[in-house]
Amino acid sequence: MDALNKPFNPPKNLYNWILQGIEKIFPSVKSPEHLLDMISIAEFKKLIGTESRIMLEGVMKISQMHVSEIMIPAPKMDLLDIGMNIEEMMDMIIDIGHSRYPVYENDKENIIGVLMTKDLLKWHRAPEINLKVLLRTAIFVPETKNLTDLLRDFKKNRNHMAMVVDEFGRISGLVTFEDLLEEIVGEIEDEFDTETDDGAIYSLVDKSFRVAGHTEVEKINEFFNVQLNTDDQEEQFETIGGLIAHLIGRVPGKGEHYDIQGLRFEVMHSKSGVVKWYRVKRIGN
Numbered sequence: 001m002d003a004l005n006k007p008f009n010p011p012k013n014l015y016n017w018i019l020q021g022i023e024k025i026f027p028s029v030k031s032p033e034h035l036l037d038m039i040s041i042a043e044f045k046k047l048i049g050t051e052s053r054i055m056l057e058g059v060m061k062i063s064q065m066h067v068s069e070i071m072i073p074a075p076k077m078d079l080l081d082i083g084m085n086i087e088e089m090m091d092m093i094i095d096i097g098h099s100r101y102p103v104y105e106n107d108k109e110n111i112i113g114v115l116m117t118k119d120l121l122k123w124h125r126a127p128e129i130n131l132k133v134l135l136r137t138a139i140f141v142p143e144t145k146n147l148t149d150l151l152r153d154f155k156k157n158r159n160h161m162a163m164v165v166d167e168f169g170r171i172s173g174l175v176t177f178e179d180l181l182e183e184i185v186g187e188i189e190d191e192f193d194t195e196t197d198d199g200a201i202y203s204l205v206d207k208s209f210r211v212a213g214h215t216e217v218e219k220i221n222e223f224f225n226v227q228l229n230t231d232d233q234e235e236q237f238e239t240i241g242g243l244i245a246h247l248i249g250r251v252p253g254k255g256e257h258y259d260i261q262g263l264r265f266e267v268m269h270s271k272s273g274v275v276k277w278y279r280v281k282r283i284g285n
Contacts, residue, residue: 058184
């Protein structure tokens with residue numbers, strides 16, 4: 001019975017461990033491709049569910065992947081400057097909505113720690129505290145680190161974020177536990193991912209609006225009393241995200257904006273190469 005109560009510790013090479021285990025059940029499995037076929041057959045025969053099949057395939061996939069393939073590149077990272085005052089920091093955290101942020105001093109290459117949003121409340125209550133005291137230790141990993149090894153390190157050290165460095169030791173990006181987990185289980189929805197069938201528009205306290213990227217252009221026109229999808233355009237677009245990407249010529253990144261008919265659409269939150277939310281405000285008034 002004691003053996004059953006022991007915590008599960010993933011082996012160093014998780015992929016080989018899974019392959020060896022399935023080979024004991026299916027001795028004919030000789031390659032990763034064959035293993036994938038067997039997993040699909042198991043799903044077809046209802047021996048496992050669809051979610052189980054997706055996770056098994058995900059585990060196999062990450063065993064062949066490296067950090068550089070899933071990291072958020074440095075130009076798109078949301079960083080906090082240790083020199084910011086508490087009001088600036090609070091405004092930025094509220095706007096972005098992450099639960100933790102890398103913090104730098106003087107130079108964005110000089111990451112001195114990670115700030116948890118909940119720890120900022122302690123600073124707000126006692127601003128005389130040196131913010132550095134509240135920072136968590138920043139973890140650094142190479143771009144070439146295998147994702148299976150990264151997952152094990154995250155679990156062992158209870159970390160949810162790591163800074164990624166290139167071969168010269170420069171910051172090239174960051175990777176989170178959520179990024180890694182999504183490679184196994186698929187995209188994880190968070191509070192910013194909430195969607196309705198026809199999109200969503202929310203009023204914000206600064207008199208701007210939070211608009212879902214998949215909101216129908218017709219709904220935007222009606223709400224803001226504009227005509228964004230006019231008949232003289234060569235193509236008509238159903239969603240505001242599709243229209244703006246077409247007008248810019250690419251999918252905009254976080255912080256970028258596009259002005260059209262007196263409205264400014266600024267990317268508020270994006271995920272997996274898709275704009276989830278725009279901040280919209282009237283300009284030129």
